[in-house]
Amino acid sequence: MADGPSCTVGTPFRPRGRQVDRDEARTRWSGWRSREIEISEDLPERPVPVEIRGGWTSNFQIFPLRRTSSEIVTGGELGWTRGVRPTRAVVPAGFNSLRVVRRCPGRSVGGVARWRLSVLSGEELPHLSGTVSGSGAAVFRYEGGPAGVAFDFHSELAANALVFNRARGGEAIHLSRHSQFKGVGRLPGAGFLSVPDCRRWVVKVL
Structure with a gap:
C-alpha cells in the first residue's frame, strides 16, 4: 500500500468510552x-x-x-x-x-x-538501575549521576545503536556502534536510555 499524503498536524486520538481533556x-x-x-x-x-x-x-x-x-x-x-x-x-x-x-x-x-x-x-518509563534485561526495543529513565553502563546484545547486530538523551537537552549520545553487540559506555547524568530492538539484551549500570 502506498504512503498517503502527509499532514503538518496529526488528528488527536480520542479513546472511546471516556472523555479526553x-x-x-x-x-x-x-x-x-x-x-x-x-x-x-x-x-x-x-x-x-x-x-x-x-x-x-x-x-x-x-x-x-x-x-x-x-x-x-x-x-x-x-x-x-x-x-x-x-x-x-x-x-x-x-x-x-x-x-x-x-x-x-x-x-x-x-x-x-x-x-x-x-x-x-518521564514517570511512565521504567527506572534504570542495577541490571535490566529484556527483548525488543525499550526506553528507561535514568536519574543518577555520571556512571558507566555495560551492554550485551548476545551477538546480535541491532539496526540501531544504544542511545542516551540527556534530560536537560542537547544532542543524542550514541553509546554503541551499529557493528557492536557488547561493550561499555558512559552515562553523563540524568536522561533517557534507548535500547535497540534485539531478541535478547542485558544492560547494567556500573
Missing part, C-alpha cells in the same frame, strides 16, 4: 496512512518520550523532524512497530515533529491496522 488530546494521535505529526510548535529544548502501537497486519517506522520556516531536517529512525506490541522511543531535543511511515516488509500490501501514538511523561 485538552492536554491529553494534544498528546495523542492515530491514523493508518503515513503522515507527519507536530508535537510542538517550537523546537523543544528537552527530549520527548513517545510510544507508538501498530496492528497485527501493519508495520510502521517513526522518524524525528525539525520543521522551521526555513528548513526541514529528518533525523535517524527512532523505532519500528512489531505487531500490536507498543514501541517506545525518544524524540531528541530540537525536533518538533514526527514522521510516521507505513512499511510493507516482504508483502505487496501493508494491512489495514491503524497506528496510535502518544507522548509519554
Whole structure:
C-alpha cells in the first residue's frame, strides 16, 4: 500500500468510552496512512518520550523532524512497530515533529491496522538501575549521576545503536556502534536510555 499524503498536524486520538481533556488530546494521535505529526510548535529544548502501537497486519517506522520556516531536517529512525506490541522511543531535543511511515516488509500490501501514538511523561518509563534485561526495543529513565553502563546484545547486530538523551537537552549520545553487540559506555547524568530492538539484551549500570 502506498504512503498517503502527509499532514503538518496529526488528528488527536480520542479513546472511546471516556472523555479526553485538552492536554491529553494534544498528546495523542492515530491514523493508518503515513503522515507527519507536530508535537510542538517550537523546537523543544528537552527530549520527548513517545510510544507508538501498530496492528497485527501493519508495520510502521517513526522518524524525528525539525520543521522551521526555513528548513526541514529528518533525523535517524527512532523505532519500528512489531505487531500490536507498543514501541517506545525518544524524540531528541530540537525536533518538533514526527514522521510516521507505513512499511510493507516482504508483502505487496501493508494491512489495514491503524497506528496510535502518544507522548509519554518521564514517570511512565521504567527506572534504570542495577541490571535490566529484556527483548525488543525499550526506553528507561535514568536519574543518577555520571556512571558507566555495560551492554550485551548476545551477538546480535541491532539496526540501531544504544542511545542516551540527556534530560536537560542537547544532542543524542550514541553509546554503541551499529557493528557492536557488547561493550561499555558512559552515562553523563540524568536522561533517557534507548535500547535497540534485539531478541535478547542485558544492560547494567556500573
